[in-house]
Each structure stands twice: as structure tokens, then as C-alpha cells.
Amino acid sequence: DAKTTQPTSMDCAEGRAANLPCNHSTISGNEYVYWYRQIHSQGPQYIIHGLKNNETNEMASLIITEDRKSSTLILPHATLRDTAVYYCIVVNSGGSNYKLTFGKGTLLTVNP
């Protein structure tokens, strides 16, 4: 699986959009970009995933560049409850055997 690079930490003001970047320059054609977040001592929470096109759901938007070498997770109106570690993970979609390889993620702190 391709490796990802994320900033160690970011701050965001409550109510503003949080834009979390991720670089995955070695991504291959059948690999998806997944985003999870983890609030302290809880299980990771699935946010969104995409292959080529931009995606949006009730939690967030995922913008993937045309060359697929980077992506941005957007939380449109961050709240204090969005403070968490956000993980960008590249996953091979082939077959039934796959694992999530977590890096260190980005600690997003939403400030009042």
C-alpha cells in the first residue's frame, strides 16, 4: 500500500472550515483514499473514501487531485467535537485481503 504524509497538527476556529491535507504520491490505480478519525481512546471512526472523483457525505468532503497524488479532507463547519486525530490511509481494493496501515495522522484541534 502507498504511504501517506500528513501534517502533525493543525488548528481551526470553531465554525470555520477545516482543510486537512494528505500526500500519497505513490498511489496506484486501484488504491482508494480513506479518511478515519479517532477521538481520544475511542475506536477510529470512518469518515469518507474516494478513488478518483471528489466525494461528499454528511460528515465531510474529500477532494482528490487529478493526478491522485494528494487529497484534502474538508470539514465545512468545524465544531469542538471534531477535535481528533485524523488519519489518511491508502487502501488496495483488490481481493478480500486488505489491511489499514495507520500513520501518525494529523491532530486537529478546534478552538472556541
Next chain:
Amino acid sequence: ETGVTQSPTHLIKTRGQQVTLRCSSQSGHNTVSWYQQALGQGPQFIFQYYREEENGRGNFPPRFSGLQFPNYSSELNVNALELDDSALYLCASSLVGLAANTQYFGPGTRLTVL
């Protein structure tokens, strides 16, 4: 729809003992993966079970073993516990067969080895 559940929530064991952790998959899911998360680290893949057989394993010794049952629930067994086994153990379920097999995590079991 019931999400992924894990039991127990917390557990304290002593070095050398054995432990069994349990996981119930989300309804409709057929695959279970287990992860270990040490304090301050990201989760590390232990192994995955699909159709009641191990279907991939991370860099963990054989004293980490598992089972998947016909109802797709799963157990993680750890023998000869070591102090470094103290961690949050996470179970994730997914439905293999879709193009992207999204894993959904349970709340975890916090294991402390003294």
C-alpha cells in the same frame, strides 16, 4: 442496525497469563480485522478473518491467535502475556465483495498487563 461491539471494555492481567477478547461484527458484515494500538501510536494490523479463516496477518508472533465463528463474531487470544501487550485492542468489521471494503471499528478493549 447494530454496530461493532467489543467485550470487555477494560481488562487487567498479569504477565504470563492468557486473555480472550471478543468482537461482534456489524450486521451483514462477513470479515473481521483486529488491530493493536499502543499508547500514542496509530493502530497496527494484527490479522483478518474471512469465512472463518485467517486471511492476512501483520507482524505479530504466533501467541496472538484468533477465531471467527459462523455468525461472523470473532475472538482474539493472546498467550503468555508480556508487559508490551498493554494496549487498546480494536476490532473492525467489513463486507468483502464490494469494490471498497470499508472497515467499521468497535470501541476497543483496553488491556493492561502488570
